[in-house]
Amino acid sequence: MFKRDVIRIAREAGAAIMRVKQEHSLQISTKADESPVTQADLAAHHVIVDALRKLATTYPVISEECCDISWSQRKNWHRYWLVDPLDGTQEFIKGNDEFSVNIALIEQGVPILGVVYAPALDDLYYGERDVGAELNGQSITAVTRVPETLRVMISRSHPSEETLTWLEQLTVPYETIAVGSALKLCWIAAGKADLYPRLGPTSEWDIAAGQAVLLSAGGVVNKINGEPLRYNQKESFLNPSFIAKTRAYVI
Numbered sequence: 299m300f301k302r303d304v305i306r307i308a309r310e311a312g313a314a315i316m317r318v319k320q321e322h323s324l325q326i327s328t329k330a331d332e333s334p335v336t337q338a339d340l341a342a343h344h345v346i347v348d349a350l351r352k353l354a355t356t357y358p359v360i361s362e363e364c365c366d367i368s369w370s371q372r373k374n375w376h377r378y379w380l381v382d383p384l385d386g387t388q389e390f391i392k393g394n395d396e397f398s399v400n401i402a403l404i405e406q407g408v409p410i411l412g413v414v415y416a417p418a419l420d421d422l423y424y425g426e427r428d429v430g431a432e433l434n435g436q437s438i439t440a441v442t443r444v445p446e447t448l449r450v451m452i453s454r455s456h457p458s459e460e461t462l463t464w465l466e467q468l469t470v471p472y473e474t475i476a477v478g479s480a481l482k483l484c485w486i487a488a489g490k491a492d493l494y495p496r497l498g499p500t501s502e503w504d505i506a507a508g509q510a511v512l513l514s515a516g517g518v519v520n521k522i523n524g525e526p527l528r529y530n531q532k533e534s535f536l537n538p539s540f541i542a543k544t545r546a547y548v549i
């Protein structure tokens with residue numbers, strides 16, 4: 299569909315982020331929601347939005363750094379791009395390499411295409427509905443059987459008491475793996491983990507591209523009530539709590 303284009307755009311945004319990282323002069327500001335933003339976020343935002351608007355489509359774009367679009371304007375959108383120019387800004391600020399560029403194409407509330415690029419690791423995950431998922435050009439598939447010890451992803455920068463309480467109720471052995479950004483969903487897609495419970499706040503642009511990759515690899519991302527996590531269904535961009543997992547693990 300747009301595979302070559304979004305991969306190219308993600309890599310260009312990643313290069314912009316890495317240029318800032320290598321300058322060692324990070325400028326950090328605080329947004330209205332008290333989350334941090336750096337010149338790397340803004341540089342990647344401009345690269346992505348400008349490039350998407352040059353594609354041969356008329357799809358609108360929502361980016362974390364430009365999301366002041368009214369519900370009345372977007373509630374009837376059929377397709378649109380959903381972007382997090384630098385997911386894992388906290389990791390980036392700390393000098394951790396677990397941050398990513400996230401670009402997703404949403405159709406009727408479902409992420410049908412996504413790229414998650416971790417420029418510091420040079421790992422690029424791509425997923426497309428009815429096509430499949432890849433890591434650096436090699437096909438990946440979520441695991442199809444539950445291991446003896448469940449590999450559970452948790453947030454490195456945003457752990458929550460609710461998540462830890464939920465994990466204590468598991469009736470199978472498990473180990474936790476802390477990773478930043480949308481890479482948690484991608485690890486499940488690549489068969490390196492089995493489960494990611496997120497019982498805390500996220501925004502739609504944080505998750506959409508990773509969900510596209512995971513769905514394309516055979517995994518699922520559901521709300522706590524079991525319904526699929528969908529996008530652009532309400533005025534707020536905040537996600538409800540959700541669980542990303544392989545189809546092998548049944549809750």
